[in-house]
Every structure is written in structure tokens, then in C-alpha cells.
Amino acid sequence: MRITQGTFSFLPDLTDDQIRAQIEYSLAQGWALSVEYTDDPHPRNTYWEMFGMPMFDLRDAAGVMAEIASARATFPDHYIKVNAFDSTHGVESLRLSFIVNRPEREPGFALVREEAAGRSIRYTVRSYAVDRPEGERYG
Amino acid sequence: MTTVPAKDDQEDIEATGGSGIADDPSEISLDPGAVLADSGVEELLATLDAELVGLAPVKTRIREIAALLLVEKLRAQVGLSAGPPSLHMSFTGNPGTGKTTIAMRMAEILHRLGYVRKGHVVAVTRDDLVGQYIGHTAPKTREVLKKAMGGVLFIDEAYYLYRPENERDYGQESIEILLQVMENQRDDLVVILAGYHDRMDRFFESNPGIRSRIAHHIDFPDYTLDELLAIARLMLDQMHYRLSVEAEAALVEYIELRRSQPSFANARSIRNALDRARLRQANRLVARRGQELTREELMTIEAQDIRASRVFGEEVQEPEAAVDDSAVRPS
Ligand SMILES: Nc1ncnc2c1ncn2[C@@H]1O[C@H](COP(=O)(O)OP(=O)(O)OP(=O)(O)O)[C@@H](O)[C@H]1O
Ligand SMILES: [Mg+2]
Numbered sequence: 001m002r003i004t005q006g007t008f009s010f011l012p013d014l015t016d017d018q019i020r021a022q023i024e025y026s027l028a029q030g031w032a033l034s035v036e037y038t039d040d041p042h043p044r045n046t047y048w049e050m051f052g053m054p055m056f057d058l059r060d061a062a063g064v065m066a067e068i069a070s071a072r073a074t075f076p077d078h079y080i081k082v083n084a085f086d087s088t089h090g091v092e093s094l095r096l097s098f099i100v101n102r103p104e105r106e107p108g109f110a111l112v113r114e115e116a117a118g119r120s121i122r123y124t125v126r127s128y129a130v131d132r133p134e135g136e137r138y139g
Numbered sequence: 140m141t142t143v144p145a146k147d148d149q150e151d152i153e154a155t156g157g158s159g160i161a162d163d164p165s166e167i168s169l170d171p172g173a174v175l176a177d178s179g180v181e182e183l184l185a186t187l188d189a190e191l192v193g194l195a196p197v198k199t200r201i202r203e204i205a206a207l208l209l210v211e212k213l214r215a216q217v218g219l220s221a222g223p224p225s226l227h228m229s230f231t232g233n234p235g236t237g238k239t240t241i242a243m244r245m246a247e248i249l250h251r252l253g254y255v256r257k258g259h260v261v262a263v264t265r266d267d268l269v270g271q272y273i274g275h276t277a278p279k280t281r282e283v284l285k286k287a288m289g290g291v292l293f294i295d296e297a298y299y300l301y302r303p304e305n306e307r308d309y310g311q312e313s314i315e316i317l318l319q320v321m322e323n324q325r326d327d328l329v330v331i332l333a334g335y336h337d338r339m340d341r342f343f344e345s346n347p348g349i350r351s352r353i354a355h356h357i358d359f360p361d362y363t364l365d366e367l368l369a370i371a372r373l374m375l376d377q378m379h380y381r382l383s384v385e386a387e388a389a390l391v392e393y394i395e396l397r398r399s400q401p402s403f404a405n406a407r408s409i410r411n412a413l414d415r416a417r418l419r420q421a422n423r424l425v426a427r428r429g430q431e432l433t434r435e436e437l438m439t440i441e442a443q444d445i446r447a448s449r450v451f452g453e454e455v456q457e458p459e460a461a462v463d464d465s466a467v468r469p470s
Contacts, residue, residue, distance in 0.1 A: 052278070053278070053282070055282070055285055057142065057286050058285055058286055058288070059142075059144075059257045059259050059286070059288070059289045059290060060256055060257050060288040060289025060290070060327070061289075062256075062285075062288035062289060062324065062327040062328075063284070063285025063286065063288045064285070066285065066288075066324075067285070
């Protein structure tokens with residue numbers, strides 16, 4: 001099941017040229033870019049691991065592209081996303097966030113039922129991938 | 140670390156650059172003149188000539204590089220690509236000979252010719268690249284490289300990167316990362332190393348990897364007396380000052396004396412001397428309270444403003460100097 005998180009995630013995966021264009025756009029807006037990764041695809045998992053520090057004061061997408069390439073080489077079977085952060089006073093939040101790498105096979109989610117007091121049932125989802133420990137979940 | 144943005148930050152280089160092969164070669168101009176005019180490089184080279192005194196070998200080399208990039212562009216238009224040429228450079232010369240100034244201009248020229256995408260300059264020294272402890276250097280160097288991408292990375296006093304006396308020095312790690320990027324990401328940034336001639340020579344001897352990746356070694360000669368004078372006039376002109384006839388003579392003497400002193404820094408020493416002369420002029424004018432000053436007076440630097448300099452030392456005691464020097468002399 002294809003994970004859809006962040007901008008563009010209902011589109012086919014962006015090509016590197018498209019990623020570069022998005023980064024150029026973000027830099028032109030004065031946003032700082034950062035790269036993050038995870039192998040826990042739960043939709044509520046919004047804080048992913050940082051891959052290096054956020055990149056401030058860049059002029060050109062090449063630096064971010066190099067960082068993405070290095071993240072892909074290190075974590076080929078993880079989800080990797082690029083965030084663009086707007087530090088303008090009063091905004092100070094992400095403006096754009098999109099996935100640039102995903103595992104080849106995404107097994108999807110099981111529906112988990114929990115029997116609660118009074119015969120009520122609580123539902124939640126659990127990714128099949130997280131049955132295995134962190135770092136061994138994909139590939 | 141300082142970053143100097145490109146002048147025309149917003150300009151889209153595709154408009155002037157773009158090395159795509161046209162479908163119909165008969166439609167594109169292969170006239171170098173037309174392409175030159177199109178890129179606006181000609182004006183840049185002209186202002187370079189007008190605003191920077193001397194530096195003939197440097198200017199010649201810049202013209203050569205501009206010509207190479209231009210021809211490369213024309214060749215690409217007819218499908219004769221040879222890949223981007225390597226444009227990493229080293230600038231050697233004594234302090235104040237214009238290395239930093241030229242590096243900034245270089246970035247602009249390379250940008251106009253479509254060789255670097257953004258045209259900004261990131262100027263760094265060892266401290267910006269090399270870390271304090273294990274594992275600190277690589278991220279630091281990479282961060283700087285990322286900031287410089289699309290422009291020029293200017294490493295001043297590059298020889299400090301290499302400290303042979305300490306075999307565990309982290310500078311080596313930084314050099315290795317630089318080497319990689321200089322080789323593999325040629326179209327992402329241009330690296331310019333700068334420093335004094337003899338030390339740079341020694342640096343290159345111990346780091347043949349770096350030397351072999353640098354296509355252009357440019358030597359900045361010391362300025363002659365006449366050139367230093369011309370630089371002084373140019374600087375004064377830009378600041379809307381003028382020298383009186385006597386002040387001009389005093390400046391010649393000043394430069395001759397200053398040149399033979401240690402820590403002489405060519406054009407920078409001239410700039411500093413003029414700044415101090417301005418200070419003394421202001422002091423002299425303020426001392427004349429109660430009188431209207433003329434525009435002429437506000438503009439003019441007098442001999443005494445120059446002769447009050449410490450450089451003249453005892454010579455102020457000389458009769459003719461003493462006369463000029465009578466008015467203000469800060470103790
Ligand atoms: N040929 C020139 N014409 C006019 N001004 C010049 C010329 N060369 C240098 N200058 C001026 O002299 C000052 C010092 O120049 P610059 O900083 O480029 O020297 P540098 O070679 O980088 O010195 P350092 O080795 O000490 O860093 C600057 O203010 C610059 O504008
Ligand atoms: Mg300098």
C-alpha cells in the first residue's frame with residue numbers, strides 16, 4: 001500500500017529534476033531545507049530522524065541534492081523526505097514537505113481491534129513493516 | 140565566513156545561457172560578438188579595466204577564460220561538447236594586490252557566461268572548514284561546500300589547511316573532501332584558493348592532488364609606484380575627494396616611504412592611508428569653527444593631512460615638511 005504523506009504524495013514519485021525544481025523554488029522563497037528519514041510509516045509518525053542538520057543559507061539546489069543522494073545511499077529502503085522551513089518571524093514552521101524516497105515494497109497496514117470496557121471496540125492501524133525491529137523493516 | 144550575493148540574483152541565466160543544442164543550427168548565431176553582447180560580459184570586462192588599475196596578467200587571463208567559455212558555448216550549439224572545462228583557480232600574490240576583489244568579479248563573469256548558476260561568493264578561511272575534534276571537520280566542510288554550490292568558494296590563505304607539523308591535523312580531512320568535490324562537482328562550484336606566493340607553492344608541493352585539479356594559477360604582481368598613485372586617485376575620485384597639488388607630492392613621498400616599510404599591503408595600505416587622511420582633514424576643518432566652508436574645502440585633502448602620518452617619522456622636522464605640517468598634528 002502506497003504511503004501518502006506530505007505534498008505531491010498522490011502523484012507519481014517525483015523525478016530528480018522535479019525534486020530539484022521544488023528545492024530551487026523553496027530556496028528562492030528563503031526557506032531552509034532539511035532531509036529526514038524513517039522506517040515507521042504510521043501516519044501519526046510526524047517526527048522523523050534528521051539526516052544531518054537543516055541547511056541554512058544555501059543558494060543552489062545542488063547542495064540539497066547531494067544530501068538526498070547521500071541519504072538514499074545510506075537508507076535505500078527507508079522513507080526519506082525533504083522539508084522546507086520558513087523561519088520568518090510569526091511563521092516559523094514547515095511550508096513544504098515531500099517524500100523523495102520510499103521502500104520498494106510497502107506492505108501496508110493491518111486493522112487492529114481492541115476490546116474495551118462495556119463490549120466497545122477501539123480500532124487502530126498497525127503497519128506490517130513494524131513487526132520487525134527498526135532498521136530491518138524493509139528490503 | 141562571508142557570503143557575497145550575486146549582483147543580479149534574480150536574473151534567470153537561462154535567458155542568457157543555456158547550452159542546449161538547437162534543432163536547426165542555421166537559426167542560431169555563431170558570431171562570438173553577438174554572444175558576447177548577449178551575455179553582458181563585455182561591459183563587465185570593461186568595468187574591470189576601468190575600476191581596477193594595473194593587473195595586466197590577471198586581466199589577460201580573465202579574458203582568456205571568458206573566451207574559452209564563450210567558444211565552448213558556441214561549440215555546444217553545434218553539438219561539439221567537450222564537457223565543462225575545469226575552472227578551479229589559485230590566486231597568489233602579496234597582501235592587498237586585489238585577489239579578493241578579483242574573485243568577486245570572477246564569480247560575476249562566470250555567472251554571466253552561464254558557467255556557475257548563481258554567481259555568489261562564499262569566502263572562507265581554515266576556521267570555517269576545519270573542526271576542533273574528531274568527526275567535526277567533515278560536516279563543517281560539507282556545510283560550507285553546500286553553501287557555495289552554484290557559485291564560487293574562495294578559500295583565503297589556503298595553506299593553513301595543511302599543517303605538516305601535526306600529522307593528526309584535521310585539515311587533511313577537509314582537503315580530501317574538497318578534492319572530491321572539485322573533481323566530481325565541477326559544474327556545481329568553482330573553487331578559488333588564494334594566498335601568498337611562496338607559501339602557496341609549498342602547499343601545492345605537499346598536496347599534488349590539489350595542484351593537479353587547478354587549471355589556472357594566476358599571479359598577482361605588486362603594484363608599481365605609478366599604479367599605487369593611480370589607485371589612490373581612483374579611490375579618492377570614488378569618495379569625491381581631491382588632492383591639492385602639494386598633497387599630491389606628499390602622497391608620492393608617502394607611498395615611497397610606506398612601500399619600504401614592513402607590513403606594506405599594496406592597495407589596502409593606500410586605502411587605509413586615505414582613510415586616515417580623511418580623518419585628519421575632517422579634524423582640520425572642524426577646528427575652523429565659525430567660518431563657512433566651501434565645497435572646494437570640503438573636497439580637498441591638503442598636504443598636511445598626509446604629512447601628519449607616522450610614516451614620515453622624523454622627516455616632519457625637515458624644513459619644507461615642517462611648514463606644511465604646521466596646522467594639525469595629532470600627537
Ligand atoms: N588594481 C586595483 N585598483 C583599485 N583598487 C584596488 C586594486 N587592487 C586592490 N584594490 C583595493 O585594495 C583593497 C584590497 O584589495 P583585496 O582585498 O582584493 O586584496 P587581497 O589581495 O585580497 O589582500 P589579502 O591577501 O590581504 O587578502 C580593496 O579595497 C580593493 O578595492
Ligand atoms: Mg583578500
